[in-house]
Every structure is written in C-alpha cells, then in structure tokens.
Amino acid sequence: MKRSFKTRGTIAATAAAALLLSSCGEAPEEDGEGAAAEEVDYKACLVSDEGGWDDRSFNQSAFEGLEMAIDELGVDSADAQSTAESEYGPNVDTMVQQNCDVVFGVGFLLEEGLREAAEANPETDFALIDSYFNFEEGEELENAKPLVFNTGEAAYLAGYVAAAMSETGVVGTWGGIQIPSVTVFMDGYADGVERYNEDNDGDVELVGWDKEGQTGSFSGDFSDQTQGREVTEQLLSQDADIIMPVAGNAGVGAGPALEAAEAKMIWVDSDGYESTDYGDIVLTSVLKEIGQSVYATIEEGTQDGFSNESYVGTLENEGVGLAPFHDFEDEVPSEVTEAIEQLRQEIIDGDTAIESENAPS
Amino acid sequence: MKLELRGVTKRFGSFTANDRISLTVAPGEIHALLGENGAGKSTLMNTIYGLYSPDEGEILLDDREVSFNGPGDAVAAGIGMVHQHFMLIPVFTVTESVALGYEPTRAAGIMDMAVARAKVLEISARFGFDVDPDARIEDLPVGAQQRVEIIKALSRDAKVLILDEPTAVLTPQETDELITIMGQLRDSGTSIVFITHKLREVRAVADRITVIRRGAVVGETSPQSTETELAGLMVGREVNLTTAKEPADPGEVSFEVRGLTVLSSADKVVVDDVDLSLRRGEILVIAGVDGNGQSELAQTILGLRTPVAGSILLDDQDLAPLSVKQRLASGLGFVPEDRSTDGVIGAFTITENYVLDMYDRPPYSGGPGNAALRLPVMREAAQTQAERFDVRMGTVDDPISTLSGGNQQKVVLAREMSRDLRLFVASQPTRGLDVGSIEFVHRTIIEERDKGTPCLIVSTELDEALNLADRIAVMYRGKVVGIVPASTSRDVLGLMMAGVPADEAQAQAATHHTVLAEADEQAEAEENQ
Amino acid sequence: MSASGSQQGMTPAPKPEQQSPWAEAEGRLSRALRELGQTSWVVTVLAVVVALVVGAVLILAANRDVQASLSYFFAQPTAFLETSFQVLREAYSALFRGAVFDWQAPSAARSIRPLTETMVYSVPLILAGLGIAIGFRSGMLNIGGQGQIILGATSAGFLGYALSLPTGLHVLLALAGGILGGAIWGGIAGVLKARTGANEVIVTIMLNNIAIYLLAWLLQQQWYKQTGSNQPLSSSVDESAQLFSLLGSGFRLHAGFLIAILATIGVWWLLERSTLGFEFRAIGENPEAARTAGINVPKATALVLVIAGGLAGLGGAAHVLGTEYRLAGGVAGTLGFDAITVALLGRSKPLGTFLAGLLLGGLRAGGVLMQAQTGTPIDIVLVLQAVIVLMIAAPPLVRAIFFLPHADGRPRIRRRSARRKTEASAATSSARQPELQTASTSKASSAEPPSAESPSTSTQEPGK
Structure with missing residues (x-):
C-alpha cells in the first residue's frame, strides 16, 4: 500500500505542478457537458485486497474493467482499497451503505466478507473475483456470483511454447505465494512442458515447480521485486532460459535478471509486452481477462441480467488465453504455432483435460 | 595580553x-x-x-x-x-x-x-x-x-x-x-x-x-x-572547614577484605590483592588519585563486580554468594560515587528515590509477594527523613532532579542510613557538593561512626581524607600502598598517592616540601594566631 | 616528571571501562525514549494538527476537481478556493462520520455504528500499544509488536478452532494461548537482551520476519489450518471461542474492548503502583542506579519484554477471536507498527495509549468511509499516521514550526548523560558533540548547567 501511495502521490504532485504551470487557462462553461455516455442508474463498486489498484495484477485488471464500464456504460461507481485484512469486512459494508447495485471483491480473502454481506443484503448483488464462495452444503444465494478463471488451460499452451522454444532444454517458473490461483498457472505450465516432451520425444526439464509434490520456488509476496529477481537468478543458474513468474509486481523483478542473461520471459494475467518495461524479452503472456469479466458482469447488471451462475474463464469463452508473440512472431516456428492451435482446440473440445487440484471447480 | x-x-x-x-x-x-x-x-x-x-x-x-x-x-x-x-x-x-x-x-x-x-x-x-x-x-x-x-x-x-x-x-x-x-x-x-x-x-x-x-x-x-x-x-556565610569529631573508639574487627583481586571488563587487574580490615566505630578512608581501583573496590563490596580472587567478610559471613539486593538488605549502606548516575534516578520523585533500594519490602510494599507499593507509607517516611536530614525541597513528590546536588546527596544518605547498618561504604560522598553540604555530609558520617558502624570512605580529596579519617589507606594502581594514621602529613600522602611506599615517602617528604604543604603550614599558623 | 599518574591512560573518568560503541548507542536510544515519554501534550496535539494540514494538502493535490479548478486559477481564483474547501469539508467530514457519528445514516443504530467501529479497530491497537509503552517506559524500543501479535493470533486462533470446549472456558483458554504466544515471542528477545546484551531493536525486527514466515508456513499445513482447501486460510474460530458481542448483531463491537479497558487499568497499576513496575521504570530511567540499588536488571529486562509480548499477543488474540475469526497471512496487517505510533502518541502512559488507540482506530474506521464516499485514497490515513509519528519523534521540529520555547525555556543539556558521555568519549572524539541536540555551542563537559542552585530550572517535567 505504500507503493500504491507513492505512485499516486507522485502522480498527484506532478499533476499539481503541471497544472500550476498551466493555471492560466480559461474557466469552463458553467453548464458544461455531462458524462460521455448516457446516464444509467446503476452503481458498480469494487473492493481491493491488500494489493491495491496498481498491483499490475488482478486488482488492477478488475479496476480497468470498472473504468471501462464507467466510460462505456455510464455507470456510477465507488471503490475502496483495503490496506489490511481487517478492512475487508468494513469496506464491503461501507459499499453496501453507499447503495451500490453490485459489489465486487477481488481475491479469495474477500470471500467471507462478501458472503456475509450477501446473506445480510439480498437486495445488493455481489461478485467475487478469483474464488468460489464457500457455501454450506446445499446453500445457494441468488445474489452471489463467483468469477473464476481456469488459467491452467492457457498456461498449458504457454508451457508447450516454452518447451518448444528453449535452447538449453530447461524452462522455469516461480510464484509469489503458494496459493491455488498462482499454482494453477504453474500446474498448467508443467503439463504443457510434459505434453511437448511426449509429442516430440523431448527431454525439456522444468525447474521451479514440481506438480507432483506441489512444491517449488516462491518469492514470498507479490510486491518485492528484489526477491523476485533473486528467485529468477536461482532458476537461471539451473540453466533455465525461459521463465514464467506468477507474482504480480514481484514478477517484474525477473525482467532485469532475464535481460542480463539474455533469457526470455512469459508474463501472466495481462499482456506483458504492453504492461511491463520488458516487452522485448516477453515471449508471450498467459492472459486472464478479469477486466472483461467485470465489465460483462456490470453490463448484465445494467440490463437486470445479473445471475448467480459462476463465470469460469476458459479458452473456449476467451476468459483466458495466450497473448501474441509480438517481437518473437518470426522466431516461433510455424509447426509450434500450429501445434498450439491444435492443442487449444483439443482443450476446448474437451479432448485434453488440464488436471490440477488448484483449478477452480 | x-x-x-x-x-x-x-x-x-x-x-x-x-x-x-x-x-x-x-x-x-x-x-x-x-x-x-x-x-x-x-x-x-x-x-x-x-x-x-x-x-x-x-x-x-x-x-x-x-x-x-x-x-x-x-x-x-x-x-x-x-x-x-x-x-x-x-x-x-x-x-x-x-x-x-x-x-x-x-x-x-x-x-x-x-x-x-x-x-x-x-x-x-x-x-x-x-x-x-x-x-x-x-x-x-x-x-x-x-x-x-x-x-x-x-x-x-x-x-x-x-x-x-x-x-x-x-x-x-x-x-x-x-x-x-x-x-x-x-x-x-x-x-x-x-x-x-x-x-x-x-x-x-x-x-x-x-x-x-x-x-x-x-x-x-x-x-x-x-x-x-x-x-x-x-x-556567602561563615563555614567550618574542618568537622569537629571525637577520637574514634574502635571496637572489634567486623569487616574484612582478604586478598581481593578484581579485573576490569578488559581483563586488566584493577584491584590487586587488597587486604583491609575495619573495626566497629572507625572510619577508614581510601585515598588516592582517581582511577586507581578505589571505585572498583567499592563496587565489588556492593556486589556489582565479581572478584577473581579473595573474599569479603562481614561479621565473619562471606558476602560472595549474596546478590546486591541481599547485601543491602543485610545491613550494607552504600553511597555510590557518581550520585546522578548511580545514586538517584533524576526523573523519579524524592519519595521514589528515598525507597530506591527498599521499595520491595515492608513497610514500603505489601500484598502477596510484596507486589504492591504502599505509596502513603513511602511518602510519609520520605517526608520524615527529609526533614531529619534537612533536605531543602518543595514536596516529596517533586522529581529529585529539581534538587541541588547537596540536597540530592542528603536524600541518598537519608536512604542509606535509614536502615540498621553493619557496614557503611561511601564513594566520593562529597564530590560536586557545596561547602555547606560537605560539612553536613561529614557530620552525618561521623555520627554513623559514633553509632558503632564501621565506615569505609573512598575519597580523592586529600582534605576530605584528612578531615574524616581515623586511618587512611592509599591506593595506587589497584594496590594498597600503605595504611597510615590520619595524622600523616600531606606531603607523605601525596608521595604515597604516586606509588611510593609509606616509609620511603616519609624519608622523601622530609627533604622536599611542596608549595601546597607550605601554604598549608602557613594557613595553620594564621589560624592559630 | 615523576612516576605519578594513573593506569587509566586517558580519561580520568570515574567509570573504569570505556563504553563500547554499542553500549553508547544503547544509551543514546534509551535517552531518546525517556525524552519521548516527556513530550508535552501540546506537542501531541500540534502533531495531530500538522498531520491534518499535511493530509489536507495531499487530499487537494490528489483530487481531480481541485486540479481542474487550479488550471483556470487565475481566471477564476474563487473556484479553486471553493472547490478546495468543498473537497476538504467532504473528506474530513466523511472521516468524522466514519469514525464517530454518522448524521447521514439511515437509522439511529447505523449512525452510532461508526463509533463502535472505531472501538473495534482500537482493541488490538490499544493492547499492543500498551505493550510497546511498557517497553518505552523501561527504556526498550520493542519493534516486535508485529511478530508478537502474529504469534498471539496464531496461537489463539488455533486453540479457537482446533479444540472443542464449553463456551466460557474455550474463549479464556484461547486468550491465554494468545498471551502465551506473544509472551514467548517477546521473551525470546528479552532473554537474548538480558543474557547476551543483544540489541532488542534488531532482535525484535528479525523475530517479526520469522513470525510472518512461520504463519505463512503454518497456513500451508493442513494439520494447522484444518480447512481441506489449498487456500492459505485457516478454519473459522468456533462460536464457543469467540469474544461475545457487546451490542448484538449489526455491530461488531465485542468483549475485546472490555479487555482493552481492563488491560489499560492493569498496566497503569503495574507501572505506577507495583514493585515490578517500579523496577521497570527504574531500569528505563537509569539502569546504573537501578543496578546499584540492587535491582536485577537482566531479569527485569527479560520480564519487560515478556509482559510487552503478552499484551501484544493478547491484542492479536482479541483481533482473531473478536473480529477476524480466522487466520490469513496478513492477519496482523500493520497493527504492530501502528501500535508503536499509538504508544508514542500516548506518551507511553496507559491512559494516553488508550486514547491514542481510539484516535488511530478512528482514523482507520473513518478512512474506510472517506475512501468510499469521496474517493480520497485511504493512503491519506497512513500519511496522517506517519506525520504524527514524525512530529512526535522530533519534538524540536514541532517546537521550531510553532516557535514554542523548550519546556524549561533554555537549551537542553542533559546533565548527567551529557557529562558522562563526554567523559567517556572526550578521549576518543571531540567531534561528536552534535548529538547534544540543542546547542552546537555547548560543550557538555564544560557547560556548567546551573544544577546546584537552580531548582526552578529543572529539565524534568513534573508529574506522571
């Protein structure tokens, strides 16, 4: 949260300075235009977990979805960043008091707060990002919708690409904290590498994650880039030349290490080619379209179409996916792109199942 | 210029x-x-x-x-x-x-x-x-x-x-x-x-x-x-530079230091094979230039330092196994040399300082395990003693740092002498005090002696040594150079403080007088006129 | 030149041993702590005021409307002022409504709920803050509140869901477990300091990290979290182990607040009325004098940290058993560090700590509404806290800003410490004088503070 303040503070200070310089401008017309889109009587609200809105990960994606909804649908909004675990409940409660129509909570840590609020406030809708609700047997709430993502499917493709592109025959991955929404990436990635070896009689090794034993390398949190760099260097020293960090902001620490070692990176959540400063080493990214799902949920809500049905992002509904290769477009052999395309279809058709104890179910 | x-x-x-x-x-x-x-x-x-x-x-x-x-x-x-x-x-x-x-x-x-x-x-x-x-x-x-x-x-x-x-x-x-x-x-x-x-x-x-x-x-x-x-x-008023005292009436030996050797934290010998014995009703002053082991000797008697050799006996009881607290409780009165560092706690009230080493026993505390302080008892005792020792103060609830050095020292003395003592040890008891307070402190120590308590006083001021002592032990580099009667001349003591053994010092002093000794004689002559 | 002289070499200091740099740093630290305890309440209040002003500037800088009005400031200066006023009024009134009384709430219950929320937030802050305050009073800077809270929460939570016991007994046992957990964590630092002289600041910081990773590890262990899921979350505490609600449903206020009140009274008694507290204060004010008076300083040192840890652990336990009910990696948030703020703000006095805990709890509670309603980033609350700490930890700064004279109206030269320090260090460095904070012009050894005949000019603030 310090980090987020720093960013915001810097922005604010810079903005203030810039504005001071340009403060000779004209006053706007009193009856200036309203919002861009036509007004809709709908209020969408978002509560972050401790990561805050600029975590380059799911909080940020969710926030972007909300902003898109504000711009495109003209909805009202409110948001609350949590700086500590003890604020989740109060933040959700405050949102309810603000007469929100739908309240999103980002991350499994908000599950309890959202569930309790949903029980107490049947008039308000609630959506939980990245986790299911832990209902008692048989319990069901009309106003509680989980938005989850089977990122394992897309990571499977990434694992296959990594194995195919590795020159040293070693690829790596590491995570921020060992939680299911992180390890599901790593499981899929591991299976993808395995699949490559099977199909091509290869011997590509994966370091940083052991799917069988569910053990691997973790940096300890989602913010410490120094730690992220260190973990990356450990994997590099084991000869890995393509590494996928699953650690939000901490993953950025992999960038300089990989750059120095002339190795490649696979980013997660968003397209790292655009969202990080290391675009030229990003082979591809495992996309998790949280923003899209938030937007879609709000859109449904404005049309009175909110349902408690789970949203599961898959390759099929494009809730998860593999980003373009960008700078590496020419380097990836066509047989690999073809194989990927085929695998995608297999997964969509259900011919290939991504098995992971960490996958949403 | x-x-x-x-x-x-x-x-x-x-x-x-x-x-x-x-x-x-x-x-x-x-x-x-x-x-x-x-x-x-x-x-x-x-x-x-x-x-x-x-x-x-x-x-x-x-x-x-x-x-x-x-x-x-x-x-x-x-x-x-x-x-x-x-x-x-x-x-x-x-x-x-x-x-x-x-x-x-x-x-x-x-x-x-x-x-x-x-x-x-x-x-x-x-x-x-x-x-x-x-x-x-x-x-x-x-x-x-x-x-x-x-x-x-x-x-x-x-x-x-x-x-x-x-x-x-x-x-x-x-x-x-x-x-x-x-x-x-x-x-x-x-x-x-x-x-x-x-x-x-x-x-x-x-x-x-x-x-x-x-x-x-x-x-x-x-x-x-x-x-x-x-x-x-x-x-600003007339003062007595010397304190009148009766000749000592020493009783049996009640305090003994035998072969005591103490190391500094840097493992240097600071007290070197020291033997001392003290009789009841006698003041022994340890003289010497500051930093020759006197302070360490006093600290060892209190139990702040552990000797590497030798023993300390009070009424034939070895003090070695006793903690500081036990030594104080068994009748040792101790006035530390640096009052503001070791003797009082500046931010504490006069009352609290008065009970500083007695707070955890009746009548100053009570309840199970003496867990609770009895503030009124503490305050009353402090008040009474402060009056007896003529402490100039506002109230006993003021921080002791509001008092002058002399009055702080009176509180320390009042505290240490409020118990029945079997031994009184004071290190530099008048350092930094005004002439009036020095007089008071000396008188108090002599009174304690007259009650029969053996008193061991460490002083680097020759005037004080000569004024208070019944006997003077001079320390140099951790050793006792000699123990001489209080009538010994300033010149002899000065030489001993530089490490010259007593008899040799006598001989040297006979041939050489210091300026101060001459001034001393002159002063005496004037006073006698 | 005669054979005269002393074997002390350089300094005629009464203390035979040169102080080690560590010991010196320690001495400086505990002196600083003593000074903190003497901060006057004026400084405290002004610190809060300054914090609100700094916060106001940041709120304005971060607000889009204000930025917009600033862009045509010269064309229409009143717009900027009006907007600013409007924004600030909204932000701070939301802060107030979120923390104390919400006159815009739909129901009466809802309008007094903010105050109860403030109390909820304040419970762990007060309890851990009391622990830190005891440390301050005893001359120890216990940075380990965080670790001690985590251990308290970890133990209490586990006992709360792993055991099945009747209601009263279960909650008591879980609380006791929390106290024990924190006390052990504090005690480790205490024993290390007492036995080896290890610096408690470093040890407690290290223990914080160990506690964080210990909790993270435990939350991977099925035997510990007992959920059956892979998420690093524990089960919820059984109803029998939860602290009962004080105001019924709709309010989160729980019996932990009563515990905080009792603990405040208890700590007051401990510090002001008990022999143990006498020892604590003595070693805090002047460890040398305490040792000379026969106080077992190492033992008291260890006990201070055991009790401080126990209080922080109780805070963690109350947090889990009263509000959170389950453990996650971030269960302690920044409570341990906020508790240091609380103790500082409360001037290490029990009542002060209690009130400071309420104030910080109020900032937390109010920040939630302020953020939701006015879009002011909740980070502002952190800034307010940080500025408060800065102001309190740097009283000269506050005095300078407000042109306040020093408490005793003259440059402060701490007699005893200054003199001793110089004796110890004159030989090694005469360039170290700037640490005598006030006057670069004062050579402590030779400045002759008018101690002897000036009772009226004491440096001590009277009273407790």
Whole structure:
C-alpha cells in the first residue's frame, strides 16, 4: 500500500505542478457537458485486497474493467482499497451503505466478507473475483456470483511454447505465494512442458515447480521485486532460459535478471509486452481477462441480467488465453504455432483435460 | 595580553548563569576565579572561549572589543583553554595531538609533522616541560597529558590561557609541578585564568582572586586572605572547614577484605590483592588519585563486580554468594560515587528515590509477594527523613532532579542510613557538593561512626581524607600502598598517592616540601594566631 | 616528571571501562525514549494538527476537481478556493462520520455504528500499544509488536478452532494461548537482551520476519489450518471461542474492548503502583542506579519484554477471536507498527495509549468511509499516521514550526548523560558533540548547567 501511495502521490504532485504551470487557462462553461455516455442508474463498486489498484495484477485488471464500464456504460461507481485484512469486512459494508447495485471483491480473502454481506443484503448483488464462495452444503444465494478463471488451460499452451522454444532444454517458473490461483498457472505450465516432451520425444526439464509434490520456488509476496529477481537468478543458474513468474509486481523483478542473461520471459494475467518495461524479452503472456469479466458482469447488471451462475474463464469463452508473440512472431516456428492451435482446440473440445487440484471447480 | 570583561551576562531561559560580571586579567597575571560548583565559572569561561555568546556586556582584549563566533575565533585571538576533561585522542602521539585541528600542511595538503614536532620540542624546552613528542597519549600519566593540552594551546600562540579546574585530576606532587609551570608562563607574559574551588591552591599561586557566587562577582581579593575568609565569600556565610569529631573508639574487627583481586571488563587487574580490615566505630578512608581501583573496590563490596580472587567478610559471613539486593538488605549502606548516575534516578520523585533500594519490602510494599507499593507509607517516611536530614525541597513528590546536588546527596544518605547498618561504604560522598553540604555530609558520617558502624570512605580529596579519617589507606594502581594514621602529613600522602611506599615517602617528604604543604603550614599558623 | 599518574591512560573518568560503541548507542536510544515519554501534550496535539494540514494538502493535490479548478486559477481564483474547501469539508467530514457519528445514516443504530467501529479497530491497537509503552517506559524500543501479535493470533486462533470446549472456558483458554504466544515471542528477545546484551531493536525486527514466515508456513499445513482447501486460510474460530458481542448483531463491537479497558487499568497499576513496575521504570530511567540499588536488571529486562509480548499477543488474540475469526497471512496487517505510533502518541502512559488507540482506530474506521464516499485514497490515513509519528519523534521540529520555547525555556543539556558521555568519549572524539541536540555551542563537559542552585530550572517535567 505504500507503493500504491507513492505512485499516486507522485502522480498527484506532478499533476499539481503541471497544472500550476498551466493555471492560466480559461474557466469552463458553467453548464458544461455531462458524462460521455448516457446516464444509467446503476452503481458498480469494487473492493481491493491488500494489493491495491496498481498491483499490475488482478486488482488492477478488475479496476480497468470498472473504468471501462464507467466510460462505456455510464455507470456510477465507488471503490475502496483495503490496506489490511481487517478492512475487508468494513469496506464491503461501507459499499453496501453507499447503495451500490453490485459489489465486487477481488481475491479469495474477500470471500467471507462478501458472503456475509450477501446473506445480510439480498437486495445488493455481489461478485467475487478469483474464488468460489464457500457455501454450506446445499446453500445457494441468488445474489452471489463467483468469477473464476481456469488459467491452467492457457498456461498449458504457454508451457508447450516454452518447451518448444528453449535452447538449453530447461524452462522455469516461480510464484509469489503458494496459493491455488498462482499454482494453477504453474500446474498448467508443467503439463504443457510434459505434453511437448511426449509429442516430440523431448527431454525439456522444468525447474521451479514440481506438480507432483506441489512444491517449488516462491518469492514470498507479490510486491518485492528484489526477491523476485533473486528467485529468477536461482532458476537461471539451473540453466533455465525461459521463465514464467506468477507474482504480480514481484514478477517484474525477473525482467532485469532475464535481460542480463539474455533469457526470455512469459508474463501472466495481462499482456506483458504492453504492461511491463520488458516487452522485448516477453515471449508471450498467459492472459486472464478479469477486466472483461467485470465489465460483462456490470453490463448484465445494467440490463437486470445479473445471475448467480459462476463465470469460469476458459479458452473456449476467451476468459483466458495466450497473448501474441509480438517481437518473437518470426522466431516461433510455424509447426509450434500450429501445434498450439491444435492443442487449444483439443482443450476446448474437451479432448485434453488440464488436471490440477488448484483449478477452480 | 589584557583580558577584560565588562558586565557580561549570560542567561539560559529564565536562569541567569552570569550576572553582569566584570573583571580584568592583567598581562602576566595569574587570576584565580574562585567559586563553588554551579556558581557560573565554567559558563563564564565558555563565553570567553566563544562557545557561548553573551546576552549582554562585552569582552575586550587589549582594550579592543571582540566577539567570537566559536572557539576558532577565540583561538585566533590568542585565547587558549585547557578543559577539565582533556580533549585528546588516546592513540595519537603528542605531536599528532598538538597538530590536530591546526595541521601545518605542505603543498598538496600533506601534513608536515616535522614542523609540528619541532614546535612541541621548542615549547617543551622553553618551559622545561618534560614531554616526549613521540610518546602516545595513552601511555602518559595524567599530569603529562595536561601539559600536552597546555603545549597545544601555546602552539597556537595563546596569550591568555584558561585552566578549568586543572588540579582536579592531579596528585599533590603533580599539582606542585603545574604550579611551577604556571609561574613560568606568567613570567613569560602569558595571562592565566585559573578556575578552581580549592582554596589552598588559590592562595598558593594566584596574583589576584575573583570570587563569584550565584553567577555574580561577590568580591575581588588578594591571596593574603585566609582560607576562612575565602570560604566565607564563596559560600556567602561563615563555614567550618574542618568537622569537629571525637577520637574514634574502635571496637572489634567486623569487616574484612582478604586478598581481593578484581579485573576490569578488559581483563586488566584493577584491584590487586587488597587486604583491609575495619573495626566497629572507625572510619577508614581510601585515598588516592582517581582511577586507581578505589571505585572498583567499592563496587565489588556492593556486589556489582565479581572478584577473581579473595573474599569479603562481614561479621565473619562471606558476602560472595549474596546478590546486591541481599547485601543491602543485610545491613550494607552504600553511597555510590557518581550520585546522578548511580545514586538517584533524576526523573523519579524524592519519595521514589528515598525507597530506591527498599521499595520491595515492608513497610514500603505489601500484598502477596510484596507486589504492591504502599505509596502513603513511602511518602510519609520520605517526608520524615527529609526533614531529619534537612533536605531543602518543595514536596516529596517533586522529581529529585529539581534538587541541588547537596540536597540530592542528603536524600541518598537519608536512604542509606535509614536502615540498621553493619557496614557503611561511601564513594566520593562529597564530590560536586557545596561547602555547606560537605560539612553536613561529614557530620552525618561521623555520627554513623559514633553509632558503632564501621565506615569505609573512598575519597580523592586529600582534605576530605584528612578531615574524616581515623586511618587512611592509599591506593595506587589497584594496590594498597600503605595504611597510615590520619595524622600523616600531606606531603607523605601525596608521595604515597604516586606509588611510593609509606616509609620511603616519609624519608622523601622530609627533604622536599611542596608549595601546597607550605601554604598549608602557613594557613595553620594564621589560624592559630 | 615523576612516576605519578594513573593506569587509566586517558580519561580520568570515574567509570573504569570505556563504553563500547554499542553500549553508547544503547544509551543514546534509551535517552531518546525517556525524552519521548516527556513530550508535552501540546506537542501531541500540534502533531495531530500538522498531520491534518499535511493530509489536507495531499487530499487537494490528489483530487481531480481541485486540479481542474487550479488550471483556470487565475481566471477564476474563487473556484479553486471553493472547490478546495468543498473537497476538504467532504473528506474530513466523511472521516468524522466514519469514525464517530454518522448524521447521514439511515437509522439511529447505523449512525452510532461508526463509533463502535472505531472501538473495534482500537482493541488490538490499544493492547499492543500498551505493550510497546511498557517497553518505552523501561527504556526498550520493542519493534516486535508485529511478530508478537502474529504469534498471539496464531496461537489463539488455533486453540479457537482446533479444540472443542464449553463456551466460557474455550474463549479464556484461547486468550491465554494468545498471551502465551506473544509472551514467548517477546521473551525470546528479552532473554537474548538480558543474557547476551543483544540489541532488542534488531532482535525484535528479525523475530517479526520469522513470525510472518512461520504463519505463512503454518497456513500451508493442513494439520494447522484444518480447512481441506489449498487456500492459505485457516478454519473459522468456533462460536464457543469467540469474544461475545457487546451490542448484538449489526455491530461488531465485542468483549475485546472490555479487555482493552481492563488491560489499560492493569498496566497503569503495574507501572505506577507495583514493585515490578517500579523496577521497570527504574531500569528505563537509569539502569546504573537501578543496578546499584540492587535491582536485577537482566531479569527485569527479560520480564519487560515478556509482559510487552503478552499484551501484544493478547491484542492479536482479541483481533482473531473478536473480529477476524480466522487466520490469513496478513492477519496482523500493520497493527504492530501502528501500535508503536499509538504508544508514542500516548506518551507511553496507559491512559494516553488508550486514547491514542481510539484516535488511530478512528482514523482507520473513518478512512474506510472517506475512501468510499469521496474517493480520497485511504493512503491519506497512513500519511496522517506517519506525520504524527514524525512530529512526535522530533519534538524540536514541532517546537521550531510553532516557535514554542523548550519546556524549561533554555537549551537542553542533559546533565548527567551529557557529562558522562563526554567523559567517556572526550578521549576518543571531540567531534561528536552534535548529538547534544540543542546547542552546537555547548560543550557538555564544560557547560556548567546551573544544577546546584537552580531548582526552578529543572529539565524534568513534573508529574506522571
């Protein structure tokens, strides 16, 4: 949260300075235009977990979805960043008091707060990002919708690409904290590498994650880039030349290490080619379209179409996916792109199942 | 150079440390500034030295007004200062110390040690200082270190030299040497401001004496004044410089120290095979220059240090297994040497300080395990004792730091003497106290002796030793050089304090008298008239 | 030159041993702590005021409307002022409504709920803050509140869901477990300091990290979290182990607040009325004098940290058993560090700590509404806290800003410490004087503070 303040503070200070310089401008017309889109009587609200809105990960994606909804649908909004675990409940409660129509909570840590609020406030809708609700047997709430993502499917493709592109025959991955929404990436990635070896009689090794034993390398949190760099260097020293960090902001620490070692990176959540400063080493990214799902949920809500049905992002509904290769477009052999395309279809058709104890179910 | 102060006033908030002080130090004059601790002497000197700027008044050098923004300015103007605590770096050589902060440099900023060394030798020869320019500071005795400070000042062409309590750390013989040096400096035209609270020294060396009290000049006088007169001026009332006491009536031996050896934390022997025995109703003073193991001996008796050899017996009971708390509880009264560090807790109230080593036992606490303090009992006892010991205070609920040093020490004494004592140990019981309080403390100790308590007093003040003691043990480098009767002469004691065994000291003293001893005899003669 | 002299070499200091640099640093630290305890309440209040002003500037800088009005400031200066006023009024009134009383709430219950929320937030802050305050009073800077809270929460939570016991007994046992957990964590630092002289600041910081990773590890262990899921979350505490609600449903206020009140009274008694507290204060004010008076300083030192840890652990336990009910990696949030703020703000006095805990709890509670309603980033609350700490930890700064005279009206030269320090260090360095904070002009050894005859000019602030 310090980090987020720093960013915001810097922005604010810079903005203030810039504005001071340009403060000779004209006053706007009193009856200036309203919002861009036509007004809709709908209020969408978002509560972050401790990561805050600029975590380059799911909080940020969710926030972007909300902003898109504000711009495109003209909805009202409110948001609350949590700086500590003890604020989740109060933040959700405050949102309810603000007469929100739908309240999103980002991350499994908000599950309890959202569930309790949903029980107490049947008039308000609630959506939980990245986790299911832990209902008692048989319990069901009309106003509680989980938005989850089977990122394992897309990571499977990434694992296959990594194995195919590795020159040293070693690829790596590491995570921020060992939680299911992180390890599901790593499981899929591991299976993808395995699949490559099977199909091509290869011997590509994966370091940083052991799917069988569910053990691997973790940096300890989602913010410490120094730690992220260190973990990356450990994997590099084991000869890995393509590494996928699953650690939000901490993953950025992999960038300089990989750059120095002339190795490649696979980013997660968003397209790292655009969202990080290391675009030229990003082979591809495992996309998790949280923003899209938030937007879609709000859109449904404005049309009175909110349902408690789970949203599961898959390759099929494009809730998860593999980003373009960008700078590496020419380097990836066509047989690999073809194989990927085929695998995608297999997964969509259900011919290939991504098995992971960490996958949403 | 002539130094003149006109109406110099220095205030700290509402407190006036120096109140319109005027004085003139003529060229080639030793001008003594006499006053009790806290009278404002050091503030005045720091003002002259540029550490403080005066709120009012002016400082003139050779009739020209000057103002200093810091010691650098003062040094440049020809003022040198030797602080009571030397500002020297132990691992430096004499030359390096003198050059420090005033490094003569050659081109490219390389220090020219040869120049500095030559300067040390030159000054040293001019005044007959016996100082080796290549000796390391830490290897030099205190007296020689002081000379290094003086050389340092002179090397910067000091025309006015301020000596702040220069004799506090010296043996009588070293003091004597310093007095000789001061004479030589005067004869070569250097003006000297000599700050002290010791009457005897003032009379021996000063050309003129200015007495200050409570920040103001209360009189200027000549060295012909008697000590009693000077003391009267200094304190503001008539004082007795010696405490009347009956001859001791010693009982059986009740406290013994046998073969005691104590190491410092750096594993240096600080108390070396010391044997002492004390009878009931007797005062034994441990004399010696500060830092010769006396403090450690006292601390070991209290139990703050563990000896590596030897034993301490109180009424035939070995104290070794007892903790400090147990020793205090079993009848040891202890007055530590540094009152403000070890004796009282400044922020605590007078009451709390009064019970500082008795708070956890009835009547001051009660309940299960004596867990709860009994504030009213504590307060009442403190009140009663404070009245008995004539502590000048507001209420017993004031922090003890609001009291003067003398009154704080009275609280410490009241505390330690409120128990039934089997042994009383006091380290430097009058250090930093005004003359009036010293008198009181001495009387109290003698009363305790007269109750039959054996008293062991550590003192570095020869006057105090001679005044209080029934017997005097002199310590030097951790050893007891000798134990002599209280009637022993100042010269003999002085030599013993420098490590000369008692009989040899007797022989030497017969052939050589120190200036102070002569002054002493003269004073006695005057008093007797 | 005669054979005279002393074997002490350089300094005629009464203390035979040169102080080690560590010991010196320690001495400086405990002196600073003592000074903190003497901060006057004026400084405290002004610190809060300054914090609100700094916060106001940041709120304005971060607000889009204000930025917009600033862009045509010269064309229409009143717009900027009006907007600013409007924004600030909204932000701070939301802060107030979120923390104390919400006059815009739909129901009466809802309008007094903010105050109860403030109390909820304050419970762990007060309890841990009391622990830190005891440390301050005893001359110890216990940075380990975080670790001690985590251990308290970890133990209490586990006992709360792993055991099945009757209601009263279960909650008591879980609380006791929390106290024990924190006390052990504090005790490790205490024993290390007492036995080896290890610096408690470093040890407690290290223990914080160990506690964080210990909790993270435990939350991977099925035997510990007992959920059956892979998420690093524990089970919820059984109803029998939860602290009962004080105001019924709709309010989160729980019995932990009563515990905080009792603990405040208890700590007051401990410090002001008990023999143990006498020892604590003595070693805090002057360890040498305490040792000379026969107080077992190492033992008291260890006990201070055991009790401080126990209080922080109780805070963690109350947090889990009263509000959170389950453990996650971030269960302690920044409570341990906020508790240091609380103790500082409360001037290490029990009542002060209690009130400071309420104030910080109020900032937390109010920040939630302020953020939701006015879009002011909740980070502002952190800034307010940080500025408060800065102001309190740097009283000279506050005095300088407000042209306040020093408490005793003259440059502060701490007599005893200054003199001793110089004796110890004159030989090694005369360049170290700046640490005598006030006057660069004062040479402590030779500055002759008018101690002897000036009872009226004491440096001590009277009273407790």
